[in-house]
């Protein structure tokens with residue numbers, strides 16, 4: 001079977017040495033030395049400040065909403081977001097009592113289209129939650145202008161954008177917060193895990209308390225909190241995966257570039273801004289229509305190749321969310337999208353076969 005993605009497993013002996021250290025210290029969680037080390041290594045690698053490690057990418061979003069005061073108050077709140085994303089972007093809002101209000105995506109970049117945001121704003125709107133989908137960049141300048149004008153917070157779901165640069169700087173610097181997922185299937189992972197990058201130090205300090213039950217000492221409860229801590233075993237995996245990230249990136253970029261060369265003339269690919277340095281996380285292709293997408297999926301399946309309809313369905317079509325505006329672009333892309341197999345261990349023959357089947 002050729003899976004659509006495959007977790008990166010780093011050098012096992014190195015991981016064992018980290019685990020030996022955990023055994024010696026007997027310090028398994030609660031901001032241990034490996035979590036601290038991974039925090040500073042990631043801040044350095046990504047070129048960001050105010051990074052907080054958490055137990056997964058969904059809690060990263062929830063904590064970000066809380067730390068920025070979007071959720072957790074008695075007021076009714078809404079946030080404008082994209083229907084073309086993994087369900088956690090919208091479900092995390094709803095879970096926090098914030099109604100996700102969808103605005104349609106751009107037909108070329110597949111990210112939230114700034115032109116559709118203002119029409120979705122109501123007196124209840126507290127935030128914009130865009131997604132740097134497939135690791136491309138949203139129109140961050142236009143979104144920031146709208147947020148300023150209407151006094152809204154911005155939380156980027158940057159789960160796909162690990163290490164992505166825009167205009168020579170980390171894309172994660174945009175927004176009041178940007179969140180990452182370190183799930184096993186993501187480019188960089190800690191088995192399960194995530195992080196929040198805050199613009200301001202005060203938000204980071206608030207979030208630090210929140211992820212540890214609101215405790216500030218053994219006898220002081222300073223805030224209402226939850227448990228969202230990363231543990232030492234997760235951090236050990238992260239440190240090892242980070243050490244080998246160049247190998248992973250090189251393998252992926254070779255595969256990514258081969259796909260692009262073979263497919264860009266015939267198929268619709270995601271448009272990305274010129275000044276983007278991408279991370280080769282995904283290779284999405286939009287086919288002609290729903291039927292050809294299903295047919296291609298079947299042809300691949302026959303040869304034991306797994307492609308994914310990622311992201312399908314467009315979220316406004318599910319029973320859990322409302323659809324106040326029309327999401328025609330998102331629906332059209334969601335019906336035609338396939339993410340092709342992309343990970344560090346796809347060999348040339350398999351990739352040639354995938355490309356051949358797409359043309360067949």
Ligand SMILES: *Cc1c(COP(=O)(O)O)cnc(C)c1O
Pocket residue numbers: 056057058059085086088089131157159160180181182183192193194
């Ligand atoms: C993976 C992902 C998440 C959820 O992250 P977890 O770490 O699995 O909780 C959220 N949003 C997007 C866009 C994702 O791809």
